[in-house]
Amino acid sequence: MQPLALSLTDQIVQALLGITQGLEAPLHEPSFNGHEWAYVKDCLDSTYVSSVGTYVNRFESELTKVTGARHAIAVVNGTAALHLALLLAGVRPGDEVLVPALSFVATANAVAYCHARPHFLDSEERTLGIDAHALSSWLRSQTEIRAGVCVNRRSGAVIRAMVPMHVFGHPSDLDALMRVAHDHRLVIVEDAAESLGSFIGGKHTGTLGALGTLSFNGNKTITTGGGGAVLTNDDEMARKAKHWSTTARQPHRWAFQHDALGFNYRMPNLNAALGCAQLEQLDGLVQAQRDLHNIYRDAFDAIQGVRLLHEPVGSHSNYWLQALILDRDNASHLDEILEKTNALGIMTRPLWTPLNALPHFTDCPGMPTPMAESLAARVVNIPSSPSLLRRCP
Amino acid sequence: MQPLALSLTDQIVQALLGITQGLEAPLHEPSFNGHEWAYVKDCLDSTYVSSVGTYVNRFESELTKVTGARHAIAVVNGTAALHLALLLAGVRPGDEVLVPALSFVATANAVAYCHARPHFLDSEERTLGIDAHALSSWLRSQTEIRAGVCVNRRSGAVIRAMVPMHVFGHPSDLDALMRVAHDHRLVIVEDAAESLGSFIGGKHTGTLGALGTLSFNGNKTITTGGGGAVLTNDDEMARKAKHWSTTARQPHRWAFQHDALGFNYRMPNLNAALGCAQLEQLDGLVQAQRDLHNIYRDAFDAIQGVRLLHEPVGSHSNYWLQALILDRDNASHLDEILEKTNALGIMTRPLWTPLNALPHFTDCPGMPTPMAESLAARVVNIPSSPSLLRRCP
Numbered sequence: 001m002q003p004l005a006l007s008l009t010d011q012i013v014q015a016l017l018g019i020t021q022g023l024e025a026p027l028h029e030p031s032f033n034g035h036e037w038a039y040v041k042d043c044l045d046s047t048y049v050s051s052v053g054t055y056v057n058r059f060e061s062e063l064t065k066v067t068g069a070r071h072a073i074a075v076v077n078g079t080a081a082l083h084l085a086l087l088l089a090g091v092r093p094g095d096e097v098l099v100p101a102l103s104f105v106a107t108a109n110a111v112a113y114c115h116a117r118p119h120f121l122d123s124e125e126r127t128l129g130i131d132a133h134a135l136s137s138w139l140r141s142q143t144e145i146r147a148g149v150c151v152n153r154r155s156g157a158v159i160r161a162m163v164p165m166h167v168f169g170h171p172s173d174l175d176a177l178m179r180v181a182h183d184h185r186l187v188i189v190e191d192a193a194e195s196l197g198s199f200i201g202g203k204h205t206g207t208l209g210a211l212g213t214l215s216f217n218g219n220k221t222i223t224t225g226g227g228g229a230v231l232t233n234d235d236e237m238a239r240k241a242k243h244w245s246t247t248a249r250q251p252h253r254w255a256f257q258h259d260a261l262g263f264n265y266r267m268p269n270l271n272a273a274l275g276c277a278q279l280e281q282l283d284g285l286v287q288a289q290r291d292l293h294n295i296y297r298d299a300f301d302a303i304q305g306v307r308l309l310h311e312p313v314g315s316h317s318n319y320w321l322q323a324l325i326l327d328r329d330n331a332s333h334l335d336e337i338l339e340k341t342n343a344l345g346i347m348t349r350p351l352w353t354p355l356n357a358l359p360h361f362t363d364c365p366g367m368p369t370p371m372a373e374s375l376a377a378r379v380v381n382i383p384s385s386p387s388l389l390r391r392c393p
Numbered sequence: 394m395q396p397l398a399l400s401l402t403d404q405i406v407q408a409l410l411g412i413t414q415g416l417e418a419p420l421h422e423p424s425f426n427g428h429e430w431a432y433v434k435d436c437l438d439s440t441y442v443s444s445v446g447t448y449v450n451r452f453e454s455e456l457t458k459v460t461g462a463r464h465a466i467a468v469v470n471g472t473a474a475l476h477l478a479l480l481l482a483g484v485r486p487g488d489e490v491l492v493p494a495l496s497f498v499a500t501a502n503a504v505a506y507c508h509a510r511p512h513f514l515d516s517e518e519r520t521l522g523i524d525a526h527a528l529s530s531w532l533r534s535q536t537e538i539r540a541g542v543c544v545n546r547r548s549g550a551v552i553r554a555m556v557p558m559h560v561f562g563h564p565s566d567l568d569a570l571m572r573v574a575h576d577h578r579l580v581i582v583e584d585a586a587e588s589l590g591s592f593i594g595g596k597h598t599g600t601l602g603a604l605g606t607l608s609f610n611g612n613k614t615i616t617t618g619g620g621g622a623v624l625t626n627d628d629e630m631a632r633k634a635k636h637w638s639t640t641a642r643q644p645h646r647w648a649f650q651h652d653a654l655g656f657n658y659r660m661p662n663l664n665a666a667l668g669c670a671q672l673e674q675l676d677g678l679v680q681a682q683r684d685l686h687n688i689y690r691d692a693f694d695a696i697q698g699v700r701l702l703h704e705p706v707g708s709h710s711n712y713w714l715q716a717l718i719l720d721r722d723n724a725s726h727l728d729e730i731l732e733k734t735n736a737l738g739i740m741t742r743p744l745w746t747p748l749n750a751l752p753h754f755t756d757c758p759g760m761p762t763p764m765a766e767s768l769a770a771r772v773v774n775i776p777s778s779p780s781l782l783r784r785c786p
Binding site for chain 2: 218
């Protein structure tokens with residue numbers, strides 16, 4: 001019996017089996033340990049389950065308290081929030097929007113819904129977010145300011161906005177990205193879909209850019225079934241977000257007059273009732289995710305060839321999804337790790353396919369993305385539910 | 394005391410007060426008298442509240458039984474259903490889509506989401522739906538078939554599809570409209586948002602065209618909070634509708650690969666749980682709405698100058714919203730009726746502003762719409778909740 005003879009894959013599998021206690025473990029399951037049923041039942045009893053009701057206003061109000069944003073506008077999901085935020089950022093048909101190649105597909109799809117084109121960016125290994133240094137060089141070489149806006153010299157299109165995404169809850173390097181955005185006249189829309197409860201220097205992710213977006217999908221730190229929100233400190237953008245998300249109908253007791261192209265994006269009150277109960281438990285859920293990280297750290301620090309992703313210095317991460325990064329020369333283990341763990345009921349998954357490799361985006365502009373491709377071959381998410389903590393000693 | 398001296402407005406107000414028993418009456422409130430609590434609680438207990446779960450599949454299956462459609466795809470709301478259906482119908486940027494000027498704004502907005510243009514049509518007084526006879530003349534004079542598609546000679550654009558809407562649950566004249574669609578190579582997408590439980594010659598609305606759409610908003614006959622569905626008998630369209638509504642992600646145990654521009658349109662399981670309970674009560678709810686119609690008929694048949702809208706011959710309407718139509722020379726009473734009834738807590742509302750009069754659609758093509766404008770000045774919806782029936786003798 002020589003423990004040193006275990007392959008890297010088997011060392012990782014053994015460590016995971018120790019923490020999951022050999023039981024099945026989903027990647028991230030919801031935790032309903034508060035007033036979920038009380039609020040949902042109250043909502044049903046009121047019959048106000050749809051786009052009007054007290055819970056949706058309350059949920060928005062509680063979101064502003066939790067995030068420090070001046071305004072939060074609750075919508076049907078994070079994708080709808082991104083779509084609205086990009087429109088509010090002034091994205092027009094034919095524009096380009098800077099988007100990390102490493103993100104969930106919604107980040108780039110929302111750009112396409114505006115009939116604009118995603119312009120893909122490379123990532124950095126430290127945060128898994130946009131590499132600000134590489135981006136700065138890229139924009140200096142490829143763009144120029146004309147009439148106050150950033151123009152892609154090659155395509156001739158206006159680059160209107162940048163969408164940093166806080167991957168797995170870990171804050172991107174917003175300080176550096178905001179400097180780049182300032183130099184190149186770009187509006188920042190923070191995709192904080194994964195980072196509710198994550199802070200940068202005391203400020204909640206999604207509140208540093210002009211606009212931010214949240215998601216409350218079933219796999220997130222808190223869930224509303226389906227849901228999302230737009231965050232902003234700008235009164236006029238908030239007014240428009242609410243207006244456009246409710247079919248742009250002008251207030252009137254009975255007349256149906258709409259003054260712009262609107263959307264049916266308002267979060268239903270039923271989903272907001274669930275959200276209100278969930279949001280009350282946010283601090284505890286984030287703490288559990290952070291505690292789970294410490295347990296994983298103890299298990300993985302001793303294994304050579306792989307490292308557990310930690311929160312970037314100066315930030316406070318919600319540790320929504322725990323992630324292992326294989327060293328470059330161990331990338332070949334990735335498929336085996338995914339096969340063995342999932343076969344055991346321990347749900348793991350790789351990073352997303354880099355978005356610039358998807359068929360509907362292959363013709364889009366962008367910088368070379370060697371780090372995104374390297375990370376996509378080496379990162380694996382491991383079970384991250386707060387409930388997992390209860391299994392651990 | 395001379396009853397004959399009562400103005401038309403006051404006769405209508407008196408009739409409504411008799412039926413509402415002098416109590417407040419919303420336009421249409423949900424009725425939760427079945428397994429709503431049980432199913433929603435079960436859904437919460439399962440923790441599967443989001444885009445995966447048993448209720449959403451069951452809701453779709455029950456919808457196919459109720460409507461007779463081969464496939465039903467549950468989505469976040471009726472607007473999303475229309476957007477998907479238009480894409481499935483082949484609508485492309487720059488196309489035109491025939492849409493009634495008299496509809497809720499979502500019908501035309503969904504066309505705009507495809508970066509196509511609504512081409513507005515006039516309505517008929519009998520059904521409040523598209524006037525098939527006027528449309529036929531209009532298309533003969535304005536369009537021609539080129540390479541198998543209908544082209545608007547004036548704009549040069551392809552007219553790809555037609556979206557009949559079954560206003561207030563009353564079926565439009567689909568037989569005649571389908572003949573027009575056939576002659577002009579148009580795909581029919583039926584907007585059945587208001588007509589769940591309404592039939593044309595034994596076929597459920599939304600199942601006669603290539604595609605149909607439903608809404609389960611809070612004001613509809615049944616509600617899921619927010620929700621909608623696409624109906625189709627075409628296997629391939631159904632496959633695409635499901636695929637596109639779930640981010641076009643290719644099935645895989647862990648990899649994220651998307652083969653087309655998709656959407657985050659899947660109905661959450663939480664909302665579907667409510668929908669399953671509601672759908673079980675559909676027959677009773679429709680019967681209540683029909684019984685309420687008979688009570689209104691008794692009240693309004695005696696009043697000169699106004700008529701209650703009845704279901705078109707050959708159809709079975711769900712009577713979702715009861716509607717009064719003032720004679721042309723009594724249109725001036727409309728504002729007074731709206732003012733007096735709403736002041737009494739009896740919710741009434743006029744028809745929508747004709748969509749071709751909205752600022753974001755004024756530049757769109759279309760036929761003259763004198764009947765739509767006339768009806769918009771003469772139609773008023775009156776309280777229509779099934780629960781109102783319990784107040785009536």
